Amino acid sequence: MGDFEPKIAAFLCNWCAYAGADLAGVSRLQYPSNLRTVRVMCSGRVDPGFIIKAFKQGCDGVLVSG
Amino acid sequence: MAGIGADRLQLAWVSSAEAQRFVEIATDTIAAVKEQGPLDTVALEMALEAADMTVNNPAIRWLVGKEVKITANGDVYGRKWDVDQYETALFKELEREFQKSMIFLAIKKGCKSVRDISREIGLDLLRISYLLADLEKTNQVEFTGMEDSKPVFVAL
Numbered sequence: 001m002g003d004f005e006p007k008i009a010a011f012l013c014n015w016c017a018y019a020g021a022d023l024a025g026v027s028r029l030q031y032p033s034n035l036r037t038v039r040v041m042c043s044g045r046v047d048p049g050f051i052i053k054a055f056k057q058g059c060d061g062v063l064v065s066g
Numbered sequence: 067m068a069g070i071g072a073d074r075l076q077l078a079w080v081s082s083a084e085a086q087r088f089v090e091i092a093t094d095t096i097a098a099v100k101e102q103g104p105l106d107t108v109a110l111e112m113a114l115e116a117a118d119m120t121v122n123n124p125a126i127r128w129l130v131g132k133e134v135k136i137t138a139n140g141d142v143y144g145r146k147w148d149v150d151q152y153e154t155a156l157f158k159e160l161e162r163e164f165q166k167s168m169i170f171l172a173i174k175k176g177c178k179s180v181r182d183i184s185r186e187i188g189l190d191l192l193r194i195s196y197l198l199a200d201l202e203k204t205n206q207v208e209f210t211g212m213e214d215s216k217p218v219f220v221a222l
Contacts, residue, residue, distance in 0.1 A: 006099040010092075019082030024089050031089040034096045048121040051075060056114045058107055061074040061099035065091065 006060035010035040011050065013043040017065035035063065042066070069113050073098045074105065112175075112187075116167035123163050129156055165189060166197050170206055174221040178213065 012018040018039050024031065036059075040046060043066030051062050076098065078091045107114065120126060133152060140146040147155075172186045180194050198219065201207040207219045 004100060004104060006096060006102075006104070008095060008099055016082055017078075017080040017088060020080040020084050020088035021092075023082065024085035027085050029085055029089045031092045032096050034099075035092055049118065052114060052118045052121060055070060055074075055105060055110075056107065056118065058105070060102070060105045061076070061095060063076045063078070063091070063095045065078045065080055065088075 006034050007036065007058065008034050008061040008063055009054040009059045010037045010063040010065065011040055011043065011046045012037055013066035014039055014041050016043075069110060070105070070117075071102050073102055112168065112171050116164055116171055119167040119170070120160060120163045126159060126163055129159060162197070165193065166201055166206075169194060169197055170201060170221055173207055173219050178218045180217070 012021060018037070021037065043064055046064050051064070054062050076091075076095045078095075080088045080091060133156075135141075136147050137149050137152050138146075168187045168189070169183055172183045175186070177183045177186050180191055180198070183189070183194050184191050198207065202209060205222060207221050210218050210220050212218065
């Protein structure tokens with residue numbers, strides 16, 4: 001499993017985690033690039049259906065963060 | 067329930083000022099998923115489809131939407147449920163919908179008799195017959211007759 005790079009869908013709240021991720025970028029903190037970010041206006045916008053859809057379309061993991 | 071593995075889905079709260087925390091969560095999530103290995107979407111195709119049907123089921127959505135009302139103000143009969151009770155009921159309902167969706171998909175795939183379905187999805191015969199009656203009532207499957215003295219169903 002050495003070089004397996006997972007694909008992870010990240011649903012980030014515009015006001016919290018997305019801003020946090022943005023700040024991480026601005027302050028030059030490094031983190032792995034496996035996340036595929038989807039910006040939502042609120043994590044309450046994330047429908048359980050979205051998560052299933054992400055898995056169906058081949059994501060190995062899903063992160064919901066608000 | 068669908069066999070995806072709980073570690074693959076993570077929920078975390080990060081404030082806009084906590085860049086360091088976000089980096090930690092991102093790193094931890096990636097490590098956790100890495101440990102699980104790639105998701106086998108081919109093997110899980112049916113389970114994922116069934117999970118999709120379950121979360122989009124109107125009755126399940128109503129039930130989820132009523133959580134606060136049922137646990138804080140009581141149901142229409144004035145009974146108040148505690149959160150554990152509510153969650154147990156919700157889980158049972160989810161399980162039931164998921165199993166029904168699996169049966170529906172198995173029939174759609176070409177399974178005909180209860181035994182075929184059982185072999186395909188690994189659920190016991192009694193439970194399948196029981197849920198089939200439910201699926202018939204909601205017009206999702208139809209009983210079409212007997213074949214070698216076994217009842218045969220088709221998905222609508």
